Amino acid sequence: MPAGRCLILLLAVAIVARAATFGNPNVHVDEDFYFTVARAMWGGAIPYLDIWDRKPVGLFLLYMPPAALPFRWGVWAYQAMALAAVVATAFLVVHMARRIAPDRGALLAGIAYILWLNLAGGQGGQAGVLHNLPMAGAAALILANERRRFAPDAMAMLLVGIALQIKYSVVFEGMFFGLWIMWRLHARGVAAARVAAQGAVLASIALLPTAAAAGYYAAIGQGAAFGYANFFSIAARKADPWTVRAGNLLHISLLLAPLIGMAVAGRGAAPARRFVLAWFAVSLGAIIVFGDWYLHYALPAFLPGTVAAAPFLGRVRKRWSAAILLLVAVAGEGVVIGNIAGRGTTAQFAASTDAIGHGRGCLYVYSGTPMLYASTGRPACSRWMFPGHLYLAHEAGAVGVDQLAEIDRILARGPDVITMRPPASGERAEARRRVMAVIGGHYWLVARLPMGDEIISVYRRRKG
DSSP states (O other): OOHHHHHHHHHHHHHHHHGGGTTOTTSOHHHHHHHHHHHHHTTTOOBTTTBOOSSOHHHHHHHHHHHTSOHHHHHHHHHHHHHHHHHHHHHHHHHHHTTTSOHHHHHHHHHHHHHHHGGGTOSSOOHHHHHHHHHHHHHHHHHHOTTOOHHHHHHHHHHHHHHHTTOGGGHHHHHHHHHHHHHHHHHTTOOHHHHHHHHHHHHHHHHHHHHHHHHHHHHTTOHHHHHIIIIIHHHHSOOOOHHHHHHHHHHHHHHHHHHHHHHHHOOOOHHHHHHHHHHHHHHHHHHHHHOSOOGGGGHHHHHHHHHHHHHHHHHSOHHHHHHHHHHHHHHHHHHHHHHHHHHOOHHHHHHHHHHHOOSSSOEEESSSOTHHHHHHOOOBSSSOOSTHHHHBGGGTTSSSSOHHHHHHHHHHHOOSEEEEOSOOTTBOHHHHHHHHHHHHHHEEEEEEEEETTEEEEEEEEOOO
């Protein structure tokens, strides 16, 4: 199929698969937060200093163009950005899969990539959806560089570096790419010293974007703040209870099992297929190493997994490959619709925004979506704007501040409005008690509104 027709088909599939979420400001708490941070950056906020998080600054920079628009247009724009990333990544999946599978299998692999995302929270602008594009570009360059030229390898590692500044979890795949390049040079007969030197250069290229970010913070005297937020805080975070983690791992395993089965059952050209299968294995290993195993952690593995599945999809009878993709499409759409029902519709979000109202008084989203900061335009009462950082037990001691002390400081400031959802799994009971004690004495209930399968309570401070 010509490239133009392939792109149009992939775009059509992606629009149909993701249309239910378009315009919804509450797709997932993570991307709600990325958008909110990016919007605050236009007002001069600096990540890690004015708004705390542990994601790379490159992710927030990526969200800045859509966040510059009026709120509703900005939501549509970031979702359009994510849609474009998905289609471009799927196109690269097709391109890479053609090296190990017939055209039909390659095309079906690109479609499979789009559909599989919906199963694991990839229906919006999750970090995994965005960093998969530069990682796909890097892999495509490595596969195509049959003459072992330095420039394509260097560009591939620069793309890895860009992906690292979207989410650090790609580090293992990036290391694999670098080691594969070095092994390929060694197999060609290049001297070990030259292989090592080139590997060092490629590693330096991959680290350039992160080094640039660290250099900026060092230049403004905040290198320690950058280092803690980006690296040390990750190690300090406690794991969820084993029962929760086991359930997450089982769910992820069920989503990945069909791709693993198709990858093993497929056939293809030996060198390219070895690369793809090894890449897929590394991506699976990275999921295990990082732990917690939230669903969206599977998104990076869907990229090499669908490429590896291409030979199988191209070899089986058309009705079987069609049945597989149809089943994934229906299941994925069910997940998306279920997420909307659970997290809230556009109309429900708008009702919460109206209940909070616009104004200069600060807002404290104790629990709920941080997107309410962006939709109301109200300032936050704290630089810890991601709600879970202050009330989740596994974040205690890992966010650079004592959680309860920061909650007390926020309450002493007298927020104009406080929002609360029902108690969540893993929430510190003492955190909620402290907030409710202050609410009982100084606030009145403005509204109790449905937000998906929960009720959001909006409290306004009494005058006088």
